[in-house]
Amino acid sequence: MTRRAASSAWRVGLALGLLAVLVPRDARTQDAGPESAACTTLGEVLGAAPRQFRAVASDEYETLFDSWRARITLPGFDTCWVDDVTRAFWCLHRANGVAEAGRTAARQAEHLDACWPAAATHQNIETGEDGVTRLIQDWIVAEGRRIRIVHRKPARGEGLSAVFLYVY
Numbered sequence: 001m002t003r004r005a006a007s008s009a010w011r012v013g014l015a016l017g018l019l020a021v022l023v024p025r026d027a028r029t030q031d032a033g034p035e036s037a038a039c040t041t042l043g044e045v046l047g048a049a050p051r052q053f054r055a056v057a058s059d060e061y062e063t064l065f066d067s068w069r070a071r072i073t074l075p076g077f078d079t080c081w082v083d084d085v086t087r088a089f090w091c092l093h094r095a096n097g098v099a100e101a102g103r104t105a106a107r108q109a110e111h112l113d114a115c116w117p118a119a120a121t122h123q124n125i126e127t128g129e130d131g132v133t134r135l136i137q138d139w140i141v142a143e144g145r146r147i148r149i150v151h152r153k154p155a156r157g158e159g160l161s162a163v164f165l166y167v168y
Contacts, residue, residue: 078091078094095163096161
């Protein structure tokens with residue numbers, strides 16, 4: 001590829017990226033089909049991030065999690081919380097096995113890709129000393145806000161399998 005072609009391709013990519021950021025969220029999600037309800041709800045949570053998460057929290061406090069139960073529960077999750085320490089919004093789906101957790105994580109990733117198709121993404125795999133593997137996917141959306149899906153699975157295939165979604 002010539003230097004001129006590479007420069008043109010870079011400019012086109014930059015322009016498309018800027019358009020994705022500058023187009024209002026409502027315009028990006030209105031054609032999302034079945035994901036539109038999830039996009040709208042998650043958009044509300046993002047709108048409260050990070051300083052106003054307390055606005056989506058209920059009065060119910062769980063000391064085990066150091067979190068307030070959220071008044072909003074995202075589709076596909078059992079419950080959502082507002083962390084009292086990190087001020088993050090997070091949701092939990094407790095799965096009946098590794099395979100179900102994998103399907104749930106994949107479904108959530110598809111929803112996020114449909115809601116924010118131009119968002120920068122990052123994937124990582126962490127294996128902790130606790131024998132748990134965490135498959136992590138990040139989406140960097142408007143104004144540097146992040147959405148993270150963590151598929152937590154035991155390394156040996158036995159034990160708690162879960163999917164977490166975090167909004168920072």
